[in-house]
Amino acid sequence: MADTWKVIVSSMSGGGKASSEWPEIAERLEARGIAYSVSFTKYRFHALEIAKDALKEGLRHIIVIGGDGALHEVLSGVMSQSQVPSNQVTLAIIPVGSGNDWARLHEIPKGYDDVTDVIARGKSVMQNVAKVESVMDGAPFVSYMVNIGGLGFDAQVCHNFDLEKKEGKATSDALYLKCLLKGFMGYDARKFRIVTDGNLFYEGDVFSVAMGIGKYSGGGMMQTPDAIFDDGLIDLTVIKDIPKSKILRKIPTLFTGKIHEVKEVIQTRARVLEISADPESFVEVDGEAVGFSPIRVEVLPAAIRVITNL
Numbered sequence: 001m002a003d004t005w006k007v008i009v010s011s012m013s014g015g016g017k018a019s020s021e022w023p024e025i026a027e028r029l030e031a032r033g034i035a036y037s038v039s040f041t042k043y044r045f046h047a048l049e050i051a052k053d054a055l056k057e058g059l060r061h062i063i064v065i066g067g068d069g070a071l072h073e074v075l076s077g078v079m080s081q082s083q084v085p086s087n088q089v090t091l092a093i094i095p096v097g098s099g100n101d102w103a104r105l106h107e108i109p110k111g112y113d114d115v116t117d118v119i120a121r122g123k124s125v126m127q128n129v130a131k132v133e134s135v136m137d138g139a140p141f142v143s144y145m146v147n148i149g150g151l152g153f154d155a156q157v158c159h160n161f162d163l164e165k166k167e168g169k170a171t172s173d174a175l176y177l178k179c180l181l182k183g184f185m186g187y188d189a190r191k192f193r194i195v196t197d198g199n200l201f202y203e204g205d206v207f208s209v210a211m212g213i214g215k216y217s218g219g220g221m222m223q224t225p226d227a228i229f230d231d232g233l234i235d236l237t238v239i240k241d242i243p244k245s246k247i248l249r250k251i252p253t254l255f256t257g258k259i260h261e262v263k264e265v266i267q268t269r270a271r272v273l274e275i276s277a278d279p280e281s282f283v284e285v286d287g288e289a290v291g292f293s294p295i296r297v298e299v300l301p302a303a304i305r306v307i308t309n310l
Contacts, residue, residue, distance in 0.1 A: 003035065003061070004035045004036060004037060004059060004061070005029075005034060005035065005036040005037075005059075005061045005062065005063050005092075005119075006036070006037060006038075006039070006050070006051070006054035006059045006061065006062045006063070007029070007036045007037065007038040007039070007062075007063045007065060008038075008039055008041065008047050008050050008051065008054075008062060008063070008064050008065065008066075008070070008074060009022055009038060009039070009040045009041065009065045009066070010041050010047060010064065010065060010066025010067070010069070010070035010073075010096075010097075011040050011041045011042065012041070013065070013066035013067045013069070013070050013096050013097045013098075014066070014067065014096040014097055014098065017096045018065045018066050018070075018096045019040060021096065021112075022038075022040075022065070024112060025065060025094060025112050025116070026038070028112050028113060028116040029116055029119075031116075032116050032117070032119075032120040033120070034116070034119060034120055036063065037059075039054075041070070045073060046073075047064070047066075047070050047073035047074050047077065048073045048074065048076050048077035048080075049077065050074075050077070051073075051074045051077030051078055052077045052078075052080075052081050055077075055078065055081060055083060055084045055089065056083060060084070060088055060089055060090065061089075061090045061092070062074055062078075062089065062090070062091050062092070063091075063092045063093070063094060063119065064091065064092070064093045064094070065093075065094045065096060066093075066095075066096060066097050067095065067096065067097010067098055067099055067100055068097055068099050068100065068101055068102055068147060068286050068287045069097065069286070069287055069288055070097065071091070071093055071102055071146065071286070072143075072144075072145075072146065072285065072286035072287070072288050073288075074091065075091065075129065075144050075146050075286075075304065076143060076144050078091070078304065079129060079131075079144040079300075079303070079304075080142070080144070086129070086300075086303050086304050087126065087302060087303060087304065087305065088305075089304060089305065090124055090304075090305040090306065090307065091304060091305070091306050091307070092118075092119050092306070092307035093108060093307075094112070094115050094116070094119075095108060095110055095115070096110075098219070099217070099218065099219045099287060100219075101147055101148070101214070101216040101217050101218070101219065101220070101287075102146060102147045102214060102216075102286070104216045104220065105147065105214040105215060105216055105229065106306065106307075106308040106309055106310060107308070107309040107310055108307075108308075108309050109309065118307060118309045119307055122307070123307065123308055123309070124305050124306060124307050124308060125230065125305070125306060125308050125310070126230060126302040126303075126304070126305055126306075127146065127213070127229045127230055127302070127303070127304055127305070127306050128213050128229055128230055128231070128232060128233075128299050128300065128301050128302065128303060129144050129145065129146055129213065129299075129300045129303035129304055130144065130145040130149070130211070130213055130234055130297050130298065130299050130300065131144060131145075131297070131298050131300055132144065132145055132149060132283070132285050132290065132295060132296075132297050133295060133296040133297070134283045134290050134291040134292060134293065134294075134295045135280075135291050135292045135293070135294070136290065136291035136292070137291075141290060141291045143285045143288075143290040144285070145211075145213060145285045145286055145297075146213060146214070146286060146304070147212070147213060147214040147216070147217065147286050148210060148211065148212040148213070148214055148215075148216070148217040148223065148224060148227075148286065149210075149211050149212075149283065149284055149285040149286065149290075149297070150208065150209055150210045150211065150217075150223070150283075150284055151192075151208070151209040151275060151277060151281040151282065151283055151284075151293055151295070152187075152189075152190070152192070152206055152207055152208040152209050152239075152277070152281055153184070153187045153207055153208035153239075154208045154209065154210055154217075154223070154284060155281060155282035155283050155284040155289070156186075156187050156282055158282070158284035158287055158288065158289050159282040159284070159289045161287070161289075184244070184247075187207075189205040189206055189207045189240075189241040189242075190205065190206065190277055190278060190279060190281065191203075191204065191205060191206075191277065191278045192204070192205075192206035192209065192238075192275065192276070192277050192281075193275070193276045193277075194206075194209070194236070194238060194273070194274075194275050195273070195274040195275070196236065196268055196270035196272070196273055196274075197270045197271055197272055198272070201236075201238075201268055201270075202238055202240075202266060204240065204241075205240060205241035206238055206239065206240055206241065206277070207239045207240065207241055207242050207247070207264075208238075208239045209236070209237070209238050209239075209275065209281075210223035210224055210236070210237045211224070211234050211235070211236050211237075211273060211297060212224030212227040212234065212235045212236075212237075213227060213229050213234065213235075213299070214227055214229055215227040215235075215257075217287070218254075220255060221254040221255060222254060222255065222256075222257045222259065223237050223254065223259060224236070224237050224267075225257035225258075225259065225260070226257075226260075226267075230301075230302065231269075232271065232299060232301040233269040233270065233271060233299060234269065234270055234271070234273060234297060234299050235267070235268075235269050236267060236268050236269065236270060236273060237259065237260070237265060237266075237267050238265065238266050238267070239262075239264060239265050240264045240265070240266065241264070242262075242264040246262075246264075250262050271298065271299050272296070272297065272298045272299075273295070273296070273297040273298075274294070274295070274296050274297075275293060275294065275295050275297075276293050276294035276295075277293045277294075280292045280293050280294075281293045283295055
């Protein structure tokens, strides 16, 4: 039973592509001798519930068919239960979402033949996870990060994107671009206080904050270009107050991994981050809105096993 994979199909991922192309994916899994049972998500956070149920049933291997948001839900299901140690669980992804940034980190291919070959080969590594404590609806809220999270402008964009998804709009690059432009036009820097491992790192005006276990976000941007997923640390990139005209000129540095060469950008690494903002900031984790600041983020080393193509 433990060698059987639980396949979780995120029905809305890729504008419904995950569901419509499931027969094609199933054919390839079966051709490679991968035993599985499958469930389709029917509502938001259903993937979290399915993952928990799968572990209760004795399964320890989970394939996510979807994007970063679906992977985030499944990870949250694994990390928020206490019956099975998370490091005994293996996650794999067949990427069909809009960003697929975590899949990019592990060089997971998009073609169904290639990605099922990777899963069948079974090469895996242990990866860090970060526990993120924020505030949701006035109460403490806990989420788990496998890739990148942020505050400030970064989180404002994700909040706008989240509102669009709640209205039932299918995720797409065009929808993300719309939210990006809306956030850019309406967002201004605010006061932040950032403490790393108990020491004050920065206090002042901040445009955006990124914290990364991984290095890719937003469809290939590198806000934390030097992040290493198994080093036991969270990479932190802080963009201080910066003219919007300069932001536009420096966009290419996000794709070349040279964002830290921009004068207004500072960086560090830490095991624990404590961040507050005035006024409060939205918070996003793996592209999903998870409430407001203040936050406390702590790395959980080697917390989950993942299928990789590195």
